[in-house]
Amino acid sequence: MKFQYFRDPDNFAYKMEKQAECSVCNKVGLWFDAGGFYGSNKIECICDKCFLAGKLIDLGIETNDTYHGSKEDRETISYKTPSLPTWQDRESVSYTHLTLPTICSV
Numbered sequence: 225m226k227f228q229y230f231r232d233p234d235n236f237a238y239k240m241e242k243q244a245e246c247s248v249c250n251k252v253g254l255w256f257d258a259g260g261f262y263g264s265n266k267i268e269c270i271c272d273k274c275f276l277a278g279k280l281i282d283l284g285i286e287t288n289d290t291y292h293g294s295k296e297d298r299e300t301i302s303y304k305t306p307s308l309p310t311w312q313d314r315e316s317v318s319y320t321h322l323t324l325p326t327i328c329s330v
């Protein structure tokens with residue numbers, strides 16, 4: 225299984241911590257965590273096969289932003305490429321554990 229724009233997703237993409245059912249085809253395995261994907265529908269995880277087959281297009285779920293390239297390239301990056309980890313992900317993870325100051329509610 226090869227992703228055109230993501231050379232080593234097994235080591236660098238977000239995967240589920242344990243085996244789970246693919247949210248699309250129900251096959252059990254260690255699949256991509258779809259928690260960080262965005263779109264009108266939400267799924268838990270997706271297997272390599274469904275990912276590469278473009279199943280996210282039908283679901284209206286995107287994995288990456290893209291503004292350049294041909295229509296085909298953009299479709300591949302937006303729907304058929306695992307989310308690329310960025311420094312922003314690390315920031316947002318730490319922020320989710322912060323609580324708002326209580327000063328405002330006095």
Ligand SMILES: [Zn+2]
Nearest residue numbers: 246249271274
């Ligand atoms: Zn699947």
